[in-house]
Amino acid sequence: MDQARSTISKIFNGEPHSYTRFNLTQNMEGDSSQVEMKLSSDMDEEVGGNGVGDHLNHNSNRKPYVTQKLSRTPKNLCFMAAATLLIFIIGYLIGYLVHRKKDMAPSAVSMLPFEDPVPHETGAAPLMDWDDVKKLLAQKLSPNKFDSVFSEFSSSNHRAGSPGDEDLGNQVLSKFKEYGMNTWTDEHFVKVQDPPVSGFNKFVFNGVEERPTGFLSYSANGTVKGAVLYAHYGLEDEFIMLRDKGINMSGRVILVRAGRIPFAEKVANAAKMSASAVLIYPDPDDYSFGDTTQLFGHVHLGSGDPYTPGFPSFNHTQFPPVQSSGLPNILAQTITARMAANILNKLGGQNVPQGWRGINKLGEESNVITVEVNNVLTEKKINNVFAVIKGFVDADRYVVIGAQRDAWGPGFATSTVGTSVLVELARSISDMVKNDGFKPRRSIVFASWSAGEYGSVGATEWLEGYLSSLNMKAFSYINLDGVVAGRNGFKVAASPLMHSLIESSLNEVNSPNKAGSLFSQFARGNWEANVLEPLKVDNAAYPFLAFSGIPSVSFRFTGSSEYSYFGTMLDTREKLNAATSNQVSQLAEIATRFAGHMVLRLVHDHLLRMDVMKYDKIIRTHVGQINGKVKDIRRLQPQLFPKALTVQWLILASGSYSRASRSLVLDIQNSNLDDIEMCRIINDRIMGVERNFLSPYVSPRESPFRHILLGSGPYTVKALSNHLDSFRAEKPEADADLFHNQFALATWTIQGCANSLAGDIWSLDNEI
Numbered sequence: 001m002d003q004a005r006s007t008i009s010k011i012f013n014g015e016p017h018s019y020t021r022f023n024l025t026q027n028m029e030g031d032s033s034q035v036e037m038k039l040s041s042d043m044d045e046e047v048g049g050n051g052v053g054d055h056l057n058h059n060s061n062r063k064p065y066v067t068q069k070l071s072r073t074p075k076n077l078c079f080m081a082a083a084t085l086l087i088f089i090i091g092y093l094i095g096y097l098v099h100r101k102k103d104m105a106p107s108a109v110s111m112l113p114f115e116d117p118v119p120h121e122t123g124a125a126p127l128m129d130w131d132d133v134k135k136l137l138a139q140k141l142s143p144n145k146f147d148s149v150f151s152e153f154s155s156s157n158h159r160a161g162s163p164g165d166e167d168l169g170n171q172v173l174s175k176f177k178e179y180g181m182n183t184w185t186d187e188h189f190v191k192v193q194d195p196p197v198s199g200f201n202k203f204v205f206n207g208v209e210e211r212p213t214g215f216l217s218y219s220a221n222g223t224v225k226g227a228v229l230y231a232h233y234g235l236e237d238e239f240i241m242l243r244d245k246g247i248n249m250s251g252r253v254i255l256v257r258a259g260r261i262p263f264a265e266k267v268a269n270a271a272k273m274s275a276s277a278v279l280i281y282p283d284p285d286d287y288s289f290g291d292t293t294q295l296f297g298h299v300h301l302g303s304g305d306p307y308t309p310g311f312p313s314f315n316h317t318q319f320p321p322v323q324s325s326g327l328p329n330i331l332a333q334t335i336t337a338r339m340a341a342n343i344l345n346k347l348g349g350q351n352v353p354q355g356w357r358g359i360n361k362l363g364e365e366s367n368v369i370t371v372e373v374n375n376v377l378t379e380k381k382i383n384n385v386f387a388v389i390k391g392f393v394d395a396d397r398y399v400v401i402g403a404q405r406d407a408w409g410p411g412f413a414t415s416t417v418g419t420s421v422l423v424e425l426a427r428s429i430s431d432m433v434k435n436d437g438f439k440p441r442r443s444i445v446f447a448s449w450s451a452g453e454y455g456s457v458g459a460t461e462w463l464e465g466y467l468s469s470l471n472m473k474a475f476s477y478i479n480l481d482g483v484v485a486g487r488n489g490f491k492v493a494a495s496p497l498m499h500s501l502i503e504s505s506l507n508e509v510n511s512p513n514k515a516g517s518l519f520s521q522f523a524r525g526n527w528e529a530n531v532l533e534p535l536k537v538d539n540a541a542y543p544f545l546a547f548s549g550i551p552s553v554s555f556r557f558t559g560s561s562e563y564s565y566f567g568t569m570l571d572t573r574e575k576l577n578a579a580t581s582n583q584v585s586q587l588a589e590i591a592t593r594f595a596g597h598m599v600l601r602l603v604h605d606h607l608l609r610m611d612v613m614k615y616d617k618i619i620r621t622h623v624g625q626i627n628g629k630v631k632d633i634r635r636l637q638p639q640l641f642p643k644a645l646t647v648q649w650l651i652l653a654s655g656s657y658s659r660a661s662r663s664l665v666l667d668i669q670n671s672n673l674d675d676i677e678m679c680r681i682i683n684d685r686i687m688g689v690e691r692n693f694l695s696p697y698v699s700p701r702e703s704p705f706r707h708i709l710l711g712s713g714p715y716t717v718k719a720l721s722n723h724l725d726s727f728r729a730e731k732p733e734a735d736a737d738l739f740h741n742q743f744a745l746a747t748w749t750i751q752g753c754a755n756s757l758a759g760d761i762w763s764l765d766n767e768i
Contacts, residue, residue, distance in 0.1 A: 128438055133604055134508060136436050137596050140428035143585040149420040150412075150573065150585070158415070160192065160406040160451035160458075161380030168405050168419070169385045172448045175423050176387035179430040181446075186384040188461045190305040190313045192454045193217040193298075196374040201333055203279065205343050205369040212335050214294030215375060216263055216280070217454055218306060219332040223372040224276040226253045228343060228363040232356045233257050234266030234280075239273050241353055247362070249273040253369050255343060257283040257358070258334075259562070262538040264301040264455075267332045277331035277371045281340035283358055287564045291341070295334035296408040296567050298453070302326035302704060303543045304460030310701030312465030325702060331373045343369070382450035384458045389430055391442040391603060393676060396473055397683070398443035399602045400550075401425065401595065402459060403480035404452030404540060409569035413576045415452070417584070418480040421592045422446055428596065440603035445474075449540070452481065453567075456540040463548050470548060475687045476602055476610075479541040479554035482566070483591040486559025487512060487580045490522040493535035494553035495545055495690060495710070496614035498598075502553065503527060504609075505597040512557075512586055518594065535710065546705035546712070549691030551610060555594065557587050606673040608686050612661045612757060615689065618709060619750060622717045623647075623654045629724040640727055640736055650747045656754035664757060685759055692753035697745045708749050715745055 153171065158164035169185075176183045195201065195215040202211045205228070229249060232238045234256035242249065254270045258280050270278045282295060300306045305313040306324035349364030385405075391397065403418035410416075426446045432438040451457035463470065476498070492502055503519070511521035523531045535542055541552035559579055565571040576584050601609050627647045633640055664685060671678050695706040695715045705711035713719065720742050726734040 127606075128604070130601075130604060133432075133438060133600055134597070136432050136438060137428060137593060137600065140431055141424065141589050141592055141596075143589040145424065146420060146585040146588045149424060150416060150588075153419045153423070154410070154412065154416050154573065156410050158406055158411065159408060160454060161190075161382050162406075165406045165450055166383065169383050169448060169450065172405065172419065172423060173385045173387075176385070176426060176446065179387075179427050180434060181387040181389060181426065181430055183385070183387045186386065186462055186465070188305075188313045188382050188384075188458065188465075189379055190382055190451060190454075190457050190461065191307040191377055191379050192305075192451065192457070193219070193375045193377050196376055199374050201373050201375070203333070203335070203339075203369055203371045205367075206346060208342070210335065210339050212294060212333065212339065214296050214334040214336075216267075216296075216332045216334055217298040217375065218300040218327055219267075219373050219375055220329055221373050221375055222331060223370065224253065224331055225368060225370045226251045226276045227365045228253050228255055228347060228367045228369050229275075230254075230344065230347060230352065230359060230362050231256050231270070232352075232358075233260045234269055234278070235261060236269050236272075238353075238356075239269050242362070243273065245350065245353075247350070249275050251276050252363075253277045253279065253371055255279045255281070255340065255363075257281065257286065258295060259283075259286045262536065263297045263332070263334075264299045264326070264328075264538070267299045267328045267330065268301045268326075271328055271330050275330060277333070277373075279333055279335050279340070279343075279371065281335045282337050282564075283340075284337055285357060286562070287337070288561075289564055289568065289570055291337035293568055293570060294336060296453070297334070298455050299328050299332045300324060300326050300455045301328070301537065303456040303537070303540075303547070304464060304704075305457055306455075308461075308464075310464065310699070310704060312461050314465065322701075331371050333371060333373055343367075380451075382458055384450060384462055385448040387426060387446045389426075389433055389440065389444045389446075391444075392439040393441040394680060394683075395443050397475055397687075398445045398473060399476045399478065399599055400445045400447055400474055400544075401478040401480065401599055402447035402449055402540070404450075404456075404458075405448045406450050406453055407571065408453055408567060410572045411453075412571050412573045413482060413485055413563060414566055414571055415481070416573075417484050417576070417588055417591075418482065419448060421480050421483060421588055421595065422448060424592050425596055425599070428592075429600070440600070441606070442475075442603040444599060444603055452540060455538070456543055459540050460543045460547070463543055467548060470550070471691070472684065472687055474548075474550050475608060475683075477541055477544040477550050477552040478595055478598055479539065479544075479552065480591075480595060481540050481554070482556050482563075483595075484557050484576065484580065484584055484587045485563035485566075486557055487583055487587060488560050489558040490518060490531060490555070491533050491558055492531050492553065492555040493533050493539060493541070494555075495535075495551040496618060497551045497610040497612065497686075497690060498553050499528065499532070499614055500611040501598055501601060501609045502531075502555075505594055505601070506531070508597055509590060509594045512583060512590060518590070537705070537712065542705070545690065546707040546710055547700065549694045549707065551690045553598065555591070557591065606679045607668065608683050610686050610689075612664055612686060612689050615693075615709070616658045616661050619654045619657055622709070622721070623650050626650065626717075626721055626724065629721065629728065633724065633727050637727065637730075640734075645740055645743065650743070650750070653747050653751040653754065656751055657757070660754045660757040664759075667759070681759075685757055688756045689753060692756045693749065695745060695749050696752070697749070708746055715742060715749075717746055720746055 153168060155164050155168055158168050173183055200211045201215060202209055229252040231242060231254045234254065252275050254275045256266050256278060263280060266280060267278045282293065284291065302324050306327050309322065309324040344359045347359065347361040347363040347367050349362045351360060352362055401422065403422040404415045405419055407414045429444060449458035494502060506519035506523055507517050509518050511518050519527065535545060535554065539554050541554040544550045545552040563579055565575050580587055630647050668682060671682060673679060693707050693709055695708050698706050698713065698715050700706060703713040706713060706715065708716050723739050723742060
């Protein structure tokens, strides 16, 4: 009987997991494209949809695999007839034997029924319905719980490396242990710059000496004397505007308003113009606090310890003395609004350009000021604190969610809210795993970072220390810094791979007024235009994306104006309550659910919810812009470029990525999601995209943010486009040989990413 049943099973079901390949030869560039289709003879199912992001919802309707039609030749017809006859005979014999045994059995003995077939064991964790996962998370969270959590993690003094910072780290560690998670710490010895202990920083203008107590870490030290020049916000375009007005900025002391771009960018822009120092102040038009409030920050155009660029600060004695190229070589200092007003009111010279607010005059050579900076370089021990919830299928793959723990002063919005959200999310998800049967497929790492105020030092040193370990294991980072800074708006900065995940999370999480979703309140119409913003260098998620190639996201509730108190001693619970109409706890709970939805979706689904086709549009847009600029230059200045240099190479690389991303979509449609190994292979292809956009042709020590689409440096696509602008404007920095090199390396980086995304070596489209 068992043998008969086995024979029937084989006839109907065949052998599982048989695949074949064929090519489709159509694409928009006219090139041949390769698409891998997996055909199965069993009756498994596929996930349907119209993009990579859509295929990752495992509650969607499924469609059968693609099957090949059998050719109706005489030989095949005979085979089918014989097989049908054999099946009929076997079935008749089985029925006869069963009926005969039943008739011969004693009436007092009951026949045991056939045992239920043993379900196919895939090794995967039981997949909880996504709606049940969402309900569980909502049940664990409450705005009322945040009041006590805020109180627990509030501190008036927790600057990086201080006893207050260490105490908070121990509190976070204790909570993680209380929730039953595996924990560990990561110790670093980092060099930071603090204000002078015995002396002071100062400036002298018109015979009046001022001693600000605010400071900018990583400024150059010394004393300079020069004429004041007002440069608005210190944007690069504003400096170019001043240069075009014929103003010589060499040796000038630049006075700029805080805001719009990080302090480090303002100082770097001034240094490009050969200025000697930069003074930064909070203008009353932008900041609502009093005119004596001091500002704190840093001016390292980068992240991490600038004295160990590209490698970790475990022990400085192990590494040669070196410093980051992002350290400024000019002085930088913050001053108060009152101090700035005393300078601005006495400036002469030319009128400010149209649209510049605040004053009328830019300053002239007679408006001389002396600036002195005496910051102290010191080494501090910092601790990052971690905990993990291990996955049940791919435990070695993990999403990281982190928050800054330190602050210049109270830092309530800066760090207390984010730390509280981190701890509440850890409590909620660990409880779901322990008590409610939720089994994440992949792991979740919770991280509490130190030295965030000095430029994401703790997070970056961790990345530098474990970059090889994180490679192809950490597949996403979610940043919780500053998640509540208002209540009237919602902004997200993220890798394009995560846009589909962000959109679905916006639709699933209720808005603060409970009248609808976050999407309906903040993202109506063109949600990307209304919600998305660029990921900047001063965001803790930026090094994860641009240095490590890990898809990252950062989000925040905003007000009608920017929260004024970041980087001041006034960042308190009372100030944030005033900025949010006393809704901090409600907004923190919503922020926790938004982050939780993204985290849980990334560890719940069989396939990572990341849409690789998002980069296709971005690449095509850049290529189109570059192609247009090259055509203009060839028409106006044909002698600049050799004829052998053709944009067709870049167009072909763009086409390769487009075909590879479409091929992955088809592979997902034709894959058995119960096959763990198949899911892992596809996820590996998805995870490699961001990492493969890091230029392999530059040193991470010299150009740490080497993501060619979202990073900064000479080998990015943006730098390529800017170089073409220099040609069109006939600027002296335009260099045809350098451009040729930039062009070739950017082209092959895109092609290399396409090759990796295509999968197997025999699936590559190498036409360049």
